[in-house]
Amino acid sequence: MAKITDIKSQSLQEVNQTQTVAELEEFRLKYFGKKGLVTSMLKGMGSLSPEERQVQGPAINALKTELLEAVESKKNELELSELNEKLKTEKIDITLPGRPEEPGKIHPISQTIDELVTLFGDMGFALAEGPNIEDDYHNFTALNIAEDHPARQEQDTFYMKEKKDGAPLVLRTHTSPVQIRTMMDKNPPHRIVSIGRVFRADYDITHTPMFHQIEGLLIDKNINMGHLKGCLIEFLETFFGVKDLPVRFRPSYFPFTEPSAEVDIGCSREDGDFKIGKGADWMEILGCGMVHPNVLRNCNLDPEEYQGFAFGMGVERIAMLKYGIPDLRTFYESDLRWLRHYGFRSLDIPCALNKTSGDA
Numbered sequence: 001m002a003k004i005t006d007i008k009s010q011s012l013q014e015v016n017q018t019q020t021v022a023e024l025e026e027f028r029l030k031y032f033g034k035k036g037l038v039t040s041m042l043k044g045m046g047s048l049s050p051e052e053r054q055v056q057g058p059a060i061n062a063l064k065t066e067l068l069e070a071v072e073s074k075k076n077e078l079e080l081s082e083l084n085e086k087l088k089t090e091k092i093d094i095t096l097p098g099r100p101e102e103p104g105k106i107h108p109i110s111q112t113i114d115e116l117v118t119l120f121g122d123m124g125f126a127l128a129e130g131p132n133i134e135d136d137y138h139n140f141t142a143l144n145i146a147e148d149h150p151a152r153q154e155q156d157t158f159y160m161k162e163k164k165d166g167a168p169l170v171l172r173t174h175t176s177p178v179q180i181r182t183m184m185d186k187n188p189p190h191r192i193v194s195i196g197r198v199f200r201a202d203y204d205i206t207h208t209p210m211f212h213q214i215e216g217l218l219i220d221k222n223i224n225m226g227h228l229k230g231c232l233i234e235f236l237e238t239f240f241g242v243k244d245l246p247v248r249f250r251p252s253y254f255p256f257t258e259p260s261a262e263v264d265i266g267c268s269r270e271d272g273d274f275k276i277g278k279g280a281d282w283m284e285i286l287g288c289g290m291v292h293p294n295v296l297r298n299c300n301l302d303p304e305e306y307q308g309f310a311f312g313m314g315v316e317r318i319a320m321l322k323y324g325i326p327d328l329r330t331f332y333e334s335d336l337r338w339l340r341h342y343g344f345r346s347l348d349i350p351c352a353l354n355k356t357s358g359d360a
């Protein structure tokens with residue numbers, strides 16, 4: 001017993017004399033390590049006689065508890081003083097600039113849509129919307145697209161489960177059905193643009209199964225091809241930020257317009273460098289025409305009384321041309337490095353008309 005009391009007073013003294021956390025750990029190992037003093041006393045209890053064990057057992061356990069408590073409180077004390085010492089000597093340089101978090105960028109498609117809405121808004125066009133899942137009637141029939149037109153063939157169109165009444169449903173293949181919805185919904189005059197997703201079963205460097213189109217429709221009395229040309233030339237010059245941009249209207253065919261035209265803009269492709277503006281080449285940019293009398297009739301309008309023009313173009317295509325983005329598929333790969341490079345700061349005014357390259 002005397003031995004235990006001695007050990008206790010000596011060890012408590014030792015704990016108090018330790019000066020660092022490392023020294024305290026040395027102490028702990030001396031008493032509580034594998035071959036530590038207290039550890040072997042605990043182990044030795046097994047070989048004591050029951051009488052001895054009755055006396056020594058509680059004393060050894062009490063020693064263990066008291067010592068461990070002393071170690072714990074000394075540890076707290078030492079850690080605190082070591083921390084205080086550190087705080088006194090170590091200086092944090094608060095004059096160093098922080099690392100700014102990079103703000104997000106606006107996707108070139110969103111930016112281009114904002115520009116289109118602003119630009120056509122300035123010309124008096126309101127925004128119209130239609131569903132992505134269309135019925136066959138709005139997507140094809142009402143637009144004067146005959147049963148045997150190739151656009152109806154399955155390789156282009158995503159067909160959905162049909163409606164309850166048996167009417168076929170499709171993922172709209174173009175934004176033109178919004179023309180029909182607009183004319184059926186309200187009385188003329190109409191002056192709308194509609195921007196949204198369209199779907200075609202196609203995938204390569206210039207095609208993705210989902211892309212965006214902008215559709216325009218203007219219906220009023222005494223509307224002629226001159227109005228169509230004036231409106232589109234004005235749009236193209238403003239959108240691409242090129243004054244006197246060469247624009248060419250080429251006769252074409254669409255089932256829903258008559259006459260129909262495809263529009264090209266002048267460009268140059270010298271030494272692999274593509275430039276919009278004057279040059280020897282042409283680049284096709286959109287489809288347009290005077291709304292076909294059959295389409296007007298399908299929407300209960302009298303072609304003798306009302307006429308109008310319509311146009312449609314791919315948003316990705318004009319974004320690629322304006323901002324120099326070479327591969328269509330990259331728009332939808334969600335690669336942050338791509339977005340940081342081609343994206344726009346949110347403070348850029350929506351209609352950054354004079355820009356000709358992406359704002360990195």
Ligand code: DAH
Nearest residue numbers: 174176287288289310311312
């Ligand atoms: N809907 C046509 C397409 O997807 C584009 C188009 C051409 C729309 C002529 C029009 C138009 O409104 O008049 O290819």
